[in-house]
Each structure stands twice: as C-alpha cells, then as structure tokens.
Amino acid sequence: MLVDNGVNGDSRVQKTARSAADAGWDVVLLGRSPGGVAQSWRLGEAEVRLLAMPAPLARRRHEFRRAWLRWPLAYPPSGIAAHRQQAVRAWQADLAVRAAKLAVADPSTPRLGLSRRVLQAEQVAAKVTRTWVSGRYWMLTRARTRRRFRNPWDRAYTKFWQTVKGDGAWRRLEPGLWDYELAYGPVVDELRPDLIHANDFRMLGVAARAKIRAAAQGREIKVVWDAHEFLPGLKPWQDNARWLPAHRAHEREYAPYADAVMTVSDGLAELLRREHGLTSMPDVVLNAPAADHGELVPDAPAPDLRALCGVGPDVPLLVYSGAAAKQRGLDIMVDALPQLPGVHVALVVNKPAGPYVTGVLARAARLGVADRVHALPYVAHWQVVPFLSGADAGAIPIHHWPNHEIALITKFFEYSHARLPMVVSDVKTMAGTVRSTGQGEVFRAEDVTDYVRAVKAVLADPARYRAAYDRPGLLESWTWEAQAEVLDAVYRRLLPGRPGPTPPGTHPAPAVDPAADWPAVGAGT
Template sequence: MLVDNAVTGDSRVQKVARSAAEAGWDVILLGCSPTGQTQTWQLGQAEVRLVPFPQPLAKKRHEFRRVFRRGPLAYPPSGIAEHRAQWVRAWRADLGVRRAQFALAKRGGGPVPAGGARRLKLEEQAAALLKKWVSFRYWQLTSAQRSRRRLEGPIDRFYTWFWGAVQGDRSWRKLEPGLWDYELAFGPVIDQLAPDLIHAHDYRMIGVGARATVRARAAGKTVQLVWDAHEFLPGLSSATKRGRWLKAHVAHEREYAPFADVVLTVSEGLAEMLKESHGLAELPTVVMNAPDVTVRDRSTESGADEPVTDIRARCGLGPGTPLLAYSGGIAPVRGVDVMIDALPTLTDVHVALVSVPPGKRSTASIDTLLARAAKLGVADRVHLLPYVPHWQVSEFLSTADAAVSPLVHLTNHEIALSNKFFEYSQARLPMVVSDVRTMAATVRSTGQGEVFKAQDVQDYIRAVRAVLADPARYRAAYDRPGLLESWTWEAQARVLVDVYRRLLPGRPATAQPDVPGHLVTTGTQRTLETTG
C-alpha cells in the first residue's frame, strides 16, 4: 500500500492495512518518513515502512531566482536574507551589552568598554538604520515570493495554458514536477518488493502505483492495481484551486486512473462522479470511512498506551452541563465558527473541540477561532482537546450531549458521509449537522439529529435547542436493527477483502471471511498498500 503521509494520522489507511493483513495477505504499507530516515513498525499483522522522501522537484524554478519586477531591492532567495537579519540582531545584542557595561562603569562596577560612549551611540544609530534597511529588503523578498507563489500572473497563466494545450494530461510534468519526487522515493522500493497487488491511496499515489504496475507487467509479472480515491479532486476548496496546482493534479489523476484494475472510493455519490469524469468501465466499489469498533490487540500501534478517556471529564464538566462535541480539523471550510458565534445566545452550553494534531499545541486556524471566542466573551466555555487514537474516538465522545458537523457547501462535502459522522453515530450521539446534501439526507431519514442551514447562526441555534430539549428522541434512532452494524469498519472490510479475492482468486488460502472483525487467515499473498 502507498500513502503520501506518515501513516499515523490517517485512520482509513491504517484500517485498510490492518484488515488486509488479518485476511491473510502479507501487507507492507509504504509512507513518507518525516525524519529523512527509514522507519518501520507493526500495525497489527501489517508492516509499516516509512521511506526517506526528499522533495527537490517540489520547489519551482522561480523560487531560486530574484523577482526584480515585484521586488527590485529584495534579497536574492539564497538564504542571505535570514543571514543578514540574524547578523543585525547579533550586532544590536552586542551593543546592548556594551551599553549595560557603561552603566555599570558609572556606578563603579567595572571597566569602561573600549571606544567610548560617543562611538557606542553612533553604532547604535547605524544598527537601527541597518535594521530598517534589512527589514525592508527582507519584506520585499517575502512579499514577492507570496505573490509569485500563487502563480496567477499573466506569464504564469500563459505557461499553464500553453503546456495544458500542448501536452494535455501529460502537462503535469511541467506544471507540478514535484509529483516525480514520490516516484523517485517509492518506485525502487516497490520494484524490490515485487508485490502481487498494489493498493494506491488517493490522487498522488495513483501515478506511482500505475507506473510500478507497468514495469512489473513488462517484466512478465502478474500484478493488480487498486486505486482508493478518497475525494473528488476537482471538488477541492477554492483556496486549493489557485494557480496551476489543481490543473496539474487533475491531469496527473486522469492520465493514470485508467490503469487501475479496481477503483475504491468512500461514497456512492463520489463513485458516480469518478465513473463519469474518468470514463471508467465499472462503477467504483464503495468502502465507507466507518470506525473500527472491534476489540483488538493495539499494543503495536501509535497511541496504544493511552487509556480511553471521557470528553466530559477532560473538560472538567459535570453531567448537568450541556456539552456539544466537535471532532476533526479546524479550517474555514469546516464551518466551526458557527459553533462559537452561537455561544453568546446559548448561554449555558459548552463546546469541546477535539482538534489539536499530534505533536502540536495549536494551529493558525485554531488560534483564530479561540481569538474569536475571546472577543465574544465565551472563551471559558470553549474547550480545546488533542486528537485521540482513531479507535477511541466514539467512546471518548459518548458522554457529550450532542455532536456537531457544521461543514460548508463544497463538492466533496456534499457527496460523502465523513469520518466524524460515523464516529458520532457509533457514540450514539444526537447530531446537529449542516445541510450538505448526503449527510443532511441521511440524518433526516434516520431521525438521529437536526439539520441547519450551513453558516446560518440562528438556524444552528434552533437545531441545537431542539436536540438538547429531547436527546432521547434522537438517540432512539440508533436502535434501528442493523443501522450501526452497517456503519462499522468490519462491514466495510468484508467488501475490501472481496475485492482482493476477486483480483487474486484462490489467494490467500483457508480464509475465514465469515468472522466479523477477525478475518484471520493463513497464507503469504503479498499486498503492497500505497496511500496518498
């Protein structure tokens, strides 16, 4: 399996690798090492191997050149700006010590520094002027780089158009050559492993997997390629569409999608869109991002030594305090600001945001949200919490009164049920969700929560009050026979294993597919999973 990240934060990739290994395949999950050194560990019966991932091609050629038109006095992008700024800081630090020495000398506490007070004053003035000059040139450099980074100038737009017109789907080689960095890091490792099946996750790794498949088949080896499309690439947020990034990645995906023997994806809506956009012969198979609720031995996994905790206890709240939970990343497209803006009206409600990534205390988006809460005078009712291991999320959230999914209207938000939707459901929490198409339709049909108009604070307040007024009514929806059972990873893993067996009939041997959550088999069929 191939993935373009370090694996630890990608619950879908982890679940796929573990389930494939439990079904009898010899699974090696390749990811990107954040340290530049090879790292390995076990994920159940699967092996995780992070490979060194240098990215020299990710840097555009213009980043090596000075942009005279945008910053005629800017430093060149060679590192000299950082050197000069640090040198000025060092000079001023030295002058500060010398000034302190003069003060001590006046009180009879030490010798007078060489050069005299007049020279010191002149140096201080010179250092102040130099600081302004260096800061100005540094600002010109960073301002020009920010402007250039968007690649939206007339020359940039012509360059993007020209190569798209001349090379079509092959144009990504000119527009986004950094995609080759993945090939050069992963390709030799895949060839050495000689897999029977390659499982490429998402849009970056489909190219790596397809090229490895071509090389293996040319050498006379039978190998199958599974592409796992996590999202609809043209439907990414408008911020991502700036410049040539999106056009390059869409072209890359279009070039290599036809190489996949089977396409997997996360929802029926996305399956239809992928079939149409890539002209696929078959509708992609849906494997939803449902949570893994099976009791397993987690001793080899990251975060395995962390006990399951209680969100209400972590917030220091008693059972009588209304608590709304949100789990996931925070960004403008997630719509979480509506939860903060409603708190001045929902005067007794607290909000818990399980949103801090591993190894961090905060992010820029979180800081902006907390500043908003402070300005509204509700910061004492906003509780920021770190992520918990993916298999603990539902149990961790279960003591909240309700859960919120406030997504704004974007194509990828409209067509799929998110991870958090299934995690909230397994926690049996009443939900307050925005009116993005698929999630809103599901909640209305099951009765497990209330739907509000996305980014509408007053309608959100209405929905919250309705849920908090009668939570038992919404929790009762989870008693429907088979509902929660179908929203588990165990159910989705059976679909995944069936796809593998269809591609490689008769292998692995002596499988036990009818044991939910315990797909224990024997055999050594090798599967290379690639995620991106």
C-alpha cells in the same frame, strides 16, 4: 499499500492495512516521513515504512530567482536573508551586554566616556542596519508570497501545455509529482508486489508506473485505486491555476491502469464512474470506525472529554471532531454561543494551537464566551468513540463544497457509534441520512439562527435522537468490520486462489512505534 502522508492521523489507511493483514495478506504500507527520516514499525501484522522524500521539484523555478523588477532590493532567495537577520540580532544582543557592563563600571575607568559614545554610535548603526535588513527581508517575503499562478501569463502557460501534451501536461505544470515517483518507485520495484493499493490521486500514478515496469519484466501487478475524494471538487492548493488542471490530467492518464476502484460513498462512486468512463461502479468502503480494535494498547483507556473541558455531567456539551479549517464551519459554533446560555463547545482538532483555531478562540474571547470553548488534540483512533461519547451532541457544520455533499464522512460514523444526537448542515448526503434516520437535526449551512434552532431542539430531547441508533442493523452496517469484508472481496477478485487468513501467532508479535501518537481521524474528515 501506498499513501502520500505519514500514516499516523489517517485512520482509513491504518484500518485498511491492519484488516488486510488480518485477512491473510502480506502487507507493506509505504508512507512519507514527515521529518524526512525513514521510519518503520508494525501495525498489527502489517509492516509500515515511512520513506524519506526530498521534494526539490515541488519548488518552482521562480523561487530560485530574484524579482529584480518588482522588488529590486529584496535579498536573493539563497538563505542569506535569515543569516543577515540573525547576525544583526546577535550584534544587538552583544551591544546590550556591553551597555550593561558600562552601566556598572567604576567611574574612574579610563576613557569611560569615550567607550559610552562609541557604544551609542554602534547602537544607532545596529538599529539602522536592522531596519535595512528587515526591509530587504520583507521584500523577499513579498516576492515569494505575492507570486501567484492566476495571472494571464500562467493561464496561457497552462493552456499551452494542455494543448501540446494533453493529459501529459502535468509533467510541466506540476513536476513535483515526480518527487513521489523517485521516492516510492524504487521501493515498490524492490518489493515486487502482486497488488498495489494506491490511496488517492498522487499514489495512483506511482502504482500505475510500477505496473507498467513490472509488465515489461513479465510480471503482473494488480492496482486498486482507493479514491478518498473527488479531485475536481477539491479547493485548489494555494492560489494556483495550474494545480487542479495538472492533478486532474495526472489522474486521467493513470486511471485506466486501475484494475479496481474503491471509494468512500455511493455518490463519489457515481462521480468517478462518469469522470473516468469506468465500465463498472467502484466498490464502496465507508470511513466507518472499528467495532473492536483488539488489544492495541490495553493500558491506554480513552481520556475523559468532560474532564479535559473542566465541566460536570450536567453541563450541555457540543463536540466537533476533525480537521480545523474555515470550510469546516467551526466559527458558527462559537457565534451561536451567546444565544445558547450555559452550553460549552469542545473542538477536538488536528491543530489545536494552529492559526485557524487560534482565530476561532480569539473570536470567542471577543464575544465573551472564551470560557465555554475548549480546543483539544486528537486521541488515539481506537479511543475516539468512547472519548466522544462524553458529549451531549456532535456537530458537523461544514459548508457547501462538492466533496462535502457526496459522502458520510468519518466523524459522522464516529458520532453515530458514540450514540450522539447530531447537528449537521444541509450538505446533501449527510442531511438526507440524518433526516431519514432521525438521529439529529439539519440546519442551513452558515446560518447561525438556524444552527441555534437545531442545537436547542437536540439538547431539549436527546433521548429522542439517540433512539434512532436502536434500529436493528444500523450501527452494525456502519462498522469497519463490515467494510473490511468488501475490501478483502476486492483483493480476492483480483487475485483469486490466494490463501485464507493466517492463523494467529504465525507472525512476529506487533511492535508499536513509541514515537507514534496514533491520532484519530483520517481521509474524508
């Protein structure tokens, strides 16, 4: 299995590896080490290896050059700017100590007045130098950040390579994709797998190229492409006209090498079928939580959500769980609080101290509701459902983006298993499901007034919405155990005749990486 992240935090990938190993497959999961140092541990019966991945090709050539015409006084992008800035700060720190020594010096000290005048002159010189260094550093920063790939030259450059090389244009437009190949490819070849499960678009190319090399050696590798999101529906990374065309070209080049495609929803399956002319519909493996995680860490019960928020059992509490970003709509949960007296909001997010969440909390302070907004970190993925169950309702206030419209995302299933009434924006798939099941209320995305209406309705009669979960078979179909059966069926379709599940105790006892914090949410959040 291949994934382009550090595994921790990607619950779909963790569950996929673990359940495949439980079904008898010999699983090695390769990920990218976030610290640049190789790591390994066991995830149940699966082996996890995080690879060190240098990424020099991810830097554009202009990042190595000086912008002489636009910022003539900027430092060269060689690292000298940080060195000069730190040197001036050290100089000023030394001057401060010398000033303190002179302040307490004996008045009879020889040449004391001269020493003070020299010190004053140096202080002025240091201040001028710091201003000069700061200005040049600022110009370097502007030269880096103001360079965008949406100007006419970059659009022409993108169009030229698309015309000349077709789907091979990604090699010029996004050469950083080769960094993944050079880190993962040799390890995959060494493992000599029968099947590669490639998670998302970057890993598709790594898997396909390994399949091609194996074929040249007389070996067959089956490739399963697990598409977590619809690439054309993604917001382009940075302000970059090259990113999306390059990655779409890369995906189109290697999609034909997939022997099976799976994805997270029926809607995305149909989009992938049309986008790549697939002869059959991709298999759907939902981002559902496991009903039984086994004895992963038996002495680690879920923390108490209300205790962390400092609220009692009678305080109305709304929860949001997942990645924090503007398009996730967390702002509306804060903007509504002045109209929801006594209601508290818990934001269980990947970066509770990150810039976006800090901005949300500052917004709450300006509205006078800071004491009712609580930013909390992720919990272990097996703790998510009991942790969230402490709330009165779960919110999914995401904005209208193509990928938001087509899937039941991870938090939807987690809220469901926590039996939480939901307040969801009117994105197509989730809104339709909530309306059909009666498990919550739908509001118009980014409409504070309609959001307040939906929250009040849910909090006024939560039992009515919780009753939806009593429908026979509903929650059972939304479990990872049900999805794991689909996953195993795909593998066995591609590799028939393989042995069944391995009897318990025939593998080494799983060792848990002590540095792994097992955060909660992953693909599709």
